[in-house]
Amino acid sequence: MLFLPCPWCGPRDETEFRNGGEAGVAYPTDPDALDDAAWAEFLFVRANPEGWFHERWVHTAGCRQWFSVERHTVTNEIRDPRPIGDPA
Numbered sequence: 001m002l003f004l005p006c007p008w009c010g011p012r013d014e015t016e017f018r019n020g021g022e023a024g025v026a027y028p029t030d031p032d033a034l035d036d037a038a039w040a041e042f043l044f045v046r047a048n049p050e051g052w053f054h055e056r057w058v059h060t061a062g063c064r065q066w067f068s069v070e071r072h073t074v075t076n077e078i079r080d081p082r083p084i085g086d087p088a
Ligand SMILES: [Zn+2]
Pocket: 006, 007, 008, 009, 010, 059, 062, 063, 064, 065
């Protein structure tokens, strides 16, 4: 069972959350300049590391706030929870 540390509510069961995917993916500065392949890569291609991964979560069954954490993809260890937009 995975417990996620919501920055506002504290540790809660993972069933209260939705995963929002990789954190820190920048929106293209000029999206009209992208061809279909580049646009598809921006939309669908994400890192898939074996190790620490920076990802977004939303507390859907709680405060409904977005935040990011670093999760180890092998051990599911969680560290560094922070609100979205909070600088590292
Ligand atoms: Zn919360």
